[in-house]
Amino acid sequence: MSKWNTVSHRVRNQGLGRDELIEMQDVWKTYPNGTHALRGVSVKIDRNEFVYLVGPSGAGKSTFMKLIYREEIPTKGQISVNGFNIGKLKPRKIPYVRRNIGVIFQDFRLLPKLTAYENVAFALEVIEAPKKVIKKRVMEVLDLVGLKNKANRDPSQLSGGEQQRVAIARAIVNNPSVIIADEPTGNLDPETSWGIMQLLDEINFRGTTIVMATHNKEIVNSMRKRVIAIEHGHIVRDELRGDYGYDF
Amino acid sequence: MVMIFNTLLRHLREGFKNVFRNGWMSVASITSIIVSLFILGVFILLVLNVNSFADDADSMVQIKTFLSSNVEDSMREKLHNEIAAMEEVSRVTFISKAEGLRDFREQLGEEGKDLLEGYDETTNPIPDTLQVEVVEPTTVPYVASKIEQLNNKYPDQPIYKVRYGQGTTEKLFKITRAVRNIGFAFVAGLALMAMFLISNTIRVTILARRREIGIMKLVGATNMFIRWPFFVEGALIGFIGSVITVGILFIGYNQLALSVKEDITLAFHLVPLNEVGPQITVLLVGLGLLIGIWGSTVSIRRFLKV
Numbered sequence A: 001m002s003k004w005n006t007v008s009h010r011v012r013n014q015g016l017g018r019d020e021l022i023e024m025q026d027v028w029k030t031y032p033n034g035t036h037a038l039r040g041v042s043v044k045i046d047r048n049e050f051v052y053l054v055g056p057s058g059a060g061k062s063t064f065m066k067l068i069y070r071e072e073i074p075t076k077g078q079i080s081v082n083g084f085n086i087g088k089l090k091p092r093k094i095p096y097v098r099r100n101i102g103v104i105f106q107d108f109r110l111l112p113k114l115t116a117y118e119n120v121a122f123a124l125e126v127i128e129a130p131k132k133v134i135k136k137r138v139m140e141v142l143d144l145v146g147l148k149n150k151a152n153r154d155p156s157q158l159s160g161g162e163q164q165r166v167a168i169a170r171a172i173v174n175n176p177s178v179i180i181a182d183e184p185t186g187n188l189d190p191e192t193s194w195g196i197m198q199l200l201d202e203i204n205f206r207g208t209t210i211v212m213a214t215h216n217k218e219i220v221n222s223m224r225k226r227v228i229a230i231e232h233g234h235i236v237r238d239e240l241r242g243d244y245g246y247d248f
Numbered sequence B: 001m002v003m004i005f006n007t008l009l010r011h012l013r014e015g016f017k018n019v020f021r022n023g024w025m026s027v028a029s030i031t032s033i034i035v036s037l038f039i040l041g042v043f044i045l046l047v048l049n050v051n052s053f054a055d056d057a058d059s060m061v062q063i064k065t066f067l068s069s070n071v072e073d074s075m076r077e078k079l080h081n082e083i084a085a086m087e088e089v090s091r092v093t094f095i096s097k098a099e100g101l102r103d104f105r106e107q108l109g110e111e112g113k114d115l116l117e118g119y120d121e122t123t124n125p126i127p128d129t130l131q132v133e134v135v136e137p138t139t140v141p142y143v144a145s146k147i148e149q150l151n152n153k154y155p156d157q158p159i160y161k162v163r164y165g166q167g168t169t170e171k172l173f174k175i176t177r178a179v180r181n182i183g184f185a186f187v188a189g190l191a192l193m194a195m196f197l198i199s200n201t202i203r204v205t206i207l208a209r210r211r212e213i214g215i216m217k218l219v220g221a222t223n224m225f226i227r228w229p230f231f232v233e234g235a236l237i238g239f240i241g242s243v244i245t246v247g248i249l250f251i252g253y254n255q256l257a258l259s260v261k262e263d264i265t266l267a268f269h270l271v272p273l274n275e276v277g278p279q280i281t282v283l284l285v286g287l288g289l290l291i292g293i294w295g296s297t298v299s300i301r302r303f304l305k306v
Helices: A002-015 A061-068 A091-098 A118-128 A133-145 A162-173 A189-207 A218-224 B005-021 B023-060 B073-085 B097-108 B139-147 B168-208 B210-217 B225-262 B271-302
Strands: A020-030 A036-046 A050-054 A076-081 A102-104 A178-182 A209-213 A227-230 A234-239 B063-067 B091-097 B129-134 B159-163
Touching: A020 A061, A020 A209, A036 A234, A050 A061, A050 A189, A050 B063, A061 A076, A061 A102, A061 A178, A061 A209, A061 B271, A076 A162, A076 B225, A091 B023, A091 B139, A091 B210, A102 B225, A118 A133, A118 A162, A133 A189, A162 B097, A162 B129, A178 A189, A178 A234, A178 B159, A189 A209, A189 A218, A227 B097, B005 B097, B063 B073, B063 B139, B073 B091, B073 B129, B091 B097, B129 B159, B139 B159, B168 B210, B168 B271, B225 B271
Parallel strands: A050 A209, A050 A227, A102 A178, A178 A209
Antiparallel strands: A020 A036, A020 A076, A227 A234, B063 B129, B063 B159, B091 B129
16 A cells, blocks of 8 residues: 555656646647637646636637546647646657546446446556555545445446546545546536545545536535636636636 | 576566456467467368378379270280389289279179179170389379370280279369368468457556556566566466367367268268377467467567656
8 A cells, every 4th residue: 555655746746846736838729620619828826726728618618627537638838737847748658647647427427337336446557556455545535525334336236426436436545646527527416526525525625636527507606715717718717716607 | 697596486476377367368368379279270180181081082083094905915014114123103904804804893782783794704895904103293194195005115005094083183183282282271260360359458458557557667567577477477378278179179080070971872981080180189278378479569568668
């Protein structure tokens, strides 16, 4: 266990002496079909922050997040995550950077043929952690998300909220320094959504940065955090403890 | 990169599990391997038997040198030695008129008894014969003409006729050569076809698991890590398919060999399995593994970009 924690601490410290975890400098992203998803975005996100990303559909929120976990590369500008220059990253190195970033989606993206336990263990098997470490750590995070007693169920036997909890457990099992969440409550009813938000808040409290894109006005307005609003590829608003600011 | 033993075990386990998880897709892949390898195996066995049959036929090709009726013993011996001295010739046997007649009677058996009735030592129509065997069957026509030319050397023309299944021998060589070549071309074509069939099947399997690969990449799996279970899966499918094929092929061939052996009217025998079995097993299983692994690695390559 300690060895695996050490690894993630070492990676974290690569931001030596700075507080920024994510930094974008004049980032542009134009897709091959000519869509300008981002037009000159500059932003800094510090360690331990909780950031809501709001804005209309197609404004560039998803692109913003995909650039962070290196699903896309910027057309212009610089992005650094954890001290890595993401735009110039060699393809070979991508897996190692992703191990320090947890990603959560609206549609959960669990492997349907694996149990809850196996889905979470998967993220540790991939980084070739020893079996003993895997077992201990997986049960730990399943306990944290409140699914310890449902570890052996298949995703199809779990509710939407429970599936998202499994996805969150998978995202945090490596002790990543940041969690990227793309509308994590988009498919869930309000009550279940609150449960998920409390869990994310708890994870943030324990020291993990969270960047979350959302259309959920109630959540943004009642659980106040930093709000970055993106429209037409520009950041139009960036407030600490901001509100949702849209009527939809 | 050092792979932890645990990880290796995981890849093996995952590869095995995948074969079962994919149920019908695996069955389809294994079936296509069985079908292709089976046809391949049948053709290999066919070619082997044609070859062995051709070799047998080759060894039966002899040159019969019939001597004129007035040839003296000393002359006959001279010819015998001269033919035996040719480097292409392996053996020369003298068959006298009397022996020739007896052999002929034996050959015809009961039914031919009447035909040869009335022939005895004095009326024997069979000439003295020098039976010549050569080292390399293809040299038969050449050696035959060489023997014929011995007549030029001696004024009293001691050689009456040289016979060697003219035409039939040449035809037999042409046919066996053609069967071998067509057989090998066919086998090569089938092997290629099997490979494409399997790579396609595995490609479909991988297509169905695009999502899984996407998630693996998302949680930070390296390409090698993703590739391993598919590698194992491909190898396993190839192995299972080829072992089943070898089983079916050998059981069927044994039955056939047995019934051929029992049927005494057939003038040939099948190559025994214990002579060719091990080589065919190695070939088919090796090919099965190769096809499976090749199919899976080629198919996964394009899903690893991003």
